[in-house]
Amino acid sequence: MQHTMSQSPITGSRRQLLSTLTGSFAALALGDLFARDGVLSGQLHHRPRAKRVVQLFMAGAASHIDTFDHKPYLRQQDGKPWDPGEQVELFQSTPGACFASPWEFRPHGQSAKMLSDIVAPLGDVVDQLAFVHNMVGKTGVHSQGTLLQTTGFNFPGFPSAGSWVSYALGSENENLPAFVVLPDHRGLASNGAKNWAPAFLPADHQGTVIRPGNDPPIADLLRPSNEFVTAESDRAGLAALGQLNQMHADQRRGDDRLAARVRSYELAAAMQLSATDALDVTSEPRHIKDLYGLAADGTTIEDSGVINERAETEYFGRKCLVARRLLERGVRFVQVWSGNDNGFPRRNWDSHGDVKRDHAPLALGMSRGASALIKDLAQRGMLDDTLILWTTEFGRMPCSQGSKGRDHNPFVFTNWLCGGGIKGGTYGQSDHWGFRPLDRSQETTVHDIYATILHLLGIDHTRLSVRHNGIDRRLTDVHGHVLHSMIA
């Protein structure tokens, strides 16, 4: 069931919330607020299958051959010199010997899809996942790879996919942003806020960063801590402001912006409540918290040193749960990050030094949260119209870097999609090394993925464009083909 703040009566607990809120636009938050329209609201290009999107982004480049893309041949060749039959130019290193995945792969689900043990928690839902093992990128540079996957272009200046979706479809809930970003708890990935920037789209399609567990979780959500600001002065100040701004608008008829500004404070008030409510996972029953693997003492999970499984499970799981709560309340696009930018010690999927050390905790944490999200959406009847995309900037090499690491592989990697009209299965294979697409004339790009996602949202990707500096710009650049075979 869809459940939005604006449609439900003020309950006792919410009243309580009102009184305890430090910021209190509350007095102004009255009445139902209607959804903001997108440019395609009411005039979609065709009947949509999905209404909203979750993008799970593995920053640093998750290894396909250690997770979802099983390569038995690599096991046979383990330790032998690697000869893919061509000169290979790697990002950091010269190619080492063949390096089999350190984990076992086992069959899961009806389809007996082979999954590595570190993503085994996704085994329960594996039949619903559509794997694309022949994704190709453009370069092996993190910043460019990340931008390519988030914006469709490998250099800055283009709107994020979430911004495009927000621009096209608007929000189902005016009290919450249409596009929300849940960054890694350690910090931002390569390119920072560029990965959710609206670029040349209107500013309100910027992804709003929410940090669950932070105080405040959204910048400036709550009143400042300066002494002169009290709950009462805050409320009275907003009331006075409303009067003054209304007078100003009344004296200047014919300028919508002035009334809009009066209203923006009312919306802010509503957002204060909605967001606080949406982020409050304490109200979730125990079995749901268990599903996501959340510990009772979640906020105190130790994560200052090396990547560890408990923290990954906790932080990623919590973001997935918050994502579900936001989606339920009408948020259109949620971007969830695992891993931030490079640093020492390692804090993302960029396992040049040690795949085993980094990938195991990251993948286990990710797959628990992702699996829980899929099950939870399914049990609420929301999986049918919620699309999930798992992606990363590129893949990793089948040969070793040093002895335990893998270098970047922009030549092939894996995406998977789920829900929202997607049919489970495997679409597109990599070669027996996991080095390049099996059929080099049949490769899949981010543009194909986004063409498909837009298609499922009821949008023809070639017709969602905005003219910028003389060019009609699209999320899919001048490329992209809908992957019809993947659609249920």
Place this chain on the structure above:
Amino acid sequence: MSTPPTHWTSRFLLAFALLGTLLHGVPAPGSEPVDFAKDVVPLLQKHCLACHNDQVRDGDFSLSRPSDLVDLGYVDTTDPDSSHLLELVTPIDGTAEMPKDGAPLSSGERAVLRSWIAAGAEWDASIRLEPAVAADLDWWSLRPIASPGIPSPGISANGAEHPVDSFLDRQLRQQGLIANAQAEPRVLIRRLTYDLTGLPPTPDQWKQFRRESRQDFDTAWRRLVDRLLATPAFGEKWGQHWLDVARYAETHGYDKDKPRPNAWPYRDYVIDSLNTDKPYAQFVREQVAGDALPNTAPQAIAALGFLAAGPWDFIGHQEVGEGKLDGRIAKHLDRDEMISAVFNVFQSTTIQCAQCHHHKFDPIRMQDYYRLHAVFAAVDRADRVYRGVSRQQRQEQAALESQINRLEQRQRAIADPIDRQIADQTSQIDHRIAELKEVFGATQQPQFGYHSQISQTAAAPKWVQIDLGQARNVREIRLVPAFDPFGGIGAGFGFPVRYRVQASNDAEFGDSVRTLVDATDRDQPNPLTRPVHVVNDGSPFRFVRVTATKLRERTDDYIFALGEIEVIGDDGSNLASRRNVTAKDSIESGPRWGRDNLVDGIFYRELTDDRAMAELRELQRQRVAIESDLRSPEVIEQLESIRAEIRDLRKQLQAFPPGDVVYAVATQFEPSGAFVPTEGAPREIHLLHRGDLRSPGDLMTPGAPPLWNTANERFFDSQDWQERDARKRLADYLVQKDNPLVWRSITNRLWQWTFGQPLVATPNDFGRGGERPTHPELLDYLSARLRDDPNQSLKSIVRLLVTSRAYRRSSEHQPASAAIDQQNTLLWRANRRRLTAEEFRDSLLAISGALDRRRGGPSFRDFVIEKPEHSPHYEYHLHDPRDPKSYRRTVYRFVVRSQPQPMLTTLDCADPSISVPRRDESTTALQALTTWNHRFVATMAERFAEHLRRTAPDSAADQVNLACRLAWGFPPDPMQRDVLLHHLQAYGLASFSRVLFNTNDFVFVD
């Protein structure tokens, strides 16, 4: 292109250039026989030729000539429907295989193809097709700037007619629009002061203007305009406009987003240039080729910050480098970014469209685009000296730097192939070693060992010794090398190059000294992780001493270190354990380094298993053998001597004064990683098919698109040209008087920055993809006036605009006028606007009396950098809003790309990764949250309250009045006063100020 165009080709070129820009109808099939030239060629050009021609042969298939079509069996004239060509273009389920990234052919078009095939697919072999090029210059922005006469004045308000009003009024009259009357003086002074300086008028300024305007409004207005144009705040406000289009920021962007501490001189250059009213042509020339102009001033080099202002991919340039495809892609994108900036900003032309194909709308060919790449083929973005170093010194520096550069290249040329060979031959060994370590590896404990003081020379003997407590029988002594895992130093850290081991019963080693090992006569190989065994076959002793006579090198200095010393007695026990250690000197930095760590039983052991250890030793031996086989002593010596030379040159470089540096384009800079200067030698630029570096075409030399008849299309006749000359020619090209774009472009911007809306709604695109001017003659009149002004004064144009009646109109809404011109395209009223992000912040500082008016210099930071050593995190929430160092005008803030300032971003400030010709003016709930709750706003509310308390101590009513005068520019009306006074009295001055800062009266300018 190799073959000269045939008669036919050129005819087609022209014909289809026109067709390409207009939608052409498709002839009805079957009505008359299909004509190849008339019917088929246009559709091949429209759908196929961009990717399938003799230059770009995608799928190894060209439609420039009939040969591929016939030879590869694409057409079957006997059974047209089974022709491969038709199969490819016939959609199944709405998708056709071809064209790959375009709309499918219509059924009419397919029918034309079919009829043509059926009729024998005739194609005169002499007809060669080329992709369509839009070649005509018949477009408003490409026509010469006209010199339109000023229309005769209509109803003149006060006799003297103003040219701007003459043009505007004519169009208003034509539409039957009645313009608004002049706004009130208090509205006008606020509007003008914000528009010209970005700050609110002070009560004193208001008083002076009111006094003067009572006598003669027009004179008072002109004097106000002159006063404001003369304040440095003009350059600060208008500089921000320019920095928006110049995509200026002070971090690299992309991965890591490292700071550019020396970007700010360009920002100062822009502000100074506007304040001194630099002639526009000079302003343009300096930003493209400031270092190549005669009598270059230091500031003109700072101007080159323009080319470098955009994002830069640190990883792509510095870590990957041009040796790899990814690095070359980074260079390509880097040049594309510069070229786009030059053409978007100065020419309002979207040149970047011609990267993969000829521009679809405008007469720009791929060749033109890649000629521009050649112009910038030798430059990179880097710090360069612009002041404080003499020309002579600069040349000497450059000579040294280029020597270093050459030596490093030599170093790589020698070392890289050997490293690769070694890697090839040792990959299996390494894999086995890794396995052994995986299984038997021990974790290192932090007590590394003993570490001497650092020495600047190798020949500074150091010693360390152990007191066994009493004379003991000793079987052997084991020296265990230190192992330092940090910074990749690794095994054998500090193990002496030459040394001896001695025994004595005298702690001073004065007499009865016995030398057990003397390895002082020649350099010893580093034993790495392998202990050195010293056998004792003599009498008992109490003290053992290791003396290093030649120290091992660290990065730039020398030390002596050991992991452990074991002294094995007759019974096999370690007699040295926990004994007293003394040394000539030591660095005691617990827990890792200290004398006691030498005898603590803790040292680096590679493996926990003896057999594995034996195998490891053998593998390591093999590895060393391979290495020394491939890396001969001669090579090692050669590399060492190169290193020594580089060290020496670097020392010489350090002797020069550092000078003042600006982040700009440069051909000479200190190499860093894979980022090395070209020293002026241009990189080879090829035309790239579909923009792909893997499909290079013809070699390109510098030039620019022939967008007007006298434009210089190719800058040099020969292949032999100087980098600076190329940029200078481009600068000359840009400021040519015949250039119809450059003057129109800046005039349109000046208009926009004055009136709030441009005459051409797409200020970065005057091409066919952009908008047309609303007042073409006015635009030309002003453009010609600027171009022909001997001073090319921007201020004089601004002065002209703000002295018009149009500028002074009220912004009041009139339903009758709005019914005709809702968008106010014809300027029947003034445009009410919201304060920009910078104006909002600056105004809060200004009216609170907190604004620090110091100009120029390094930027203030309103964030704290965390983790600067790798990828800096810019944490705004950690910045103290009470820090007065951050109270300067916003134009002087340190602009970060990856993590833009949250408050300013919410208020629609420009995204510095792209050229932003027009800002958004959005109204969102997040904005309300920001202006209401942001810590800076709250802090300013406290400051403003303090200011009010001090200035108007007597009554709350006075405080309300003063506050409104400062924030709004006028006192409140009675109703407003009631609301404000009530709140002030109930909740205090600071809460009152917070309300005031959020009022529409404050954030909007009427």
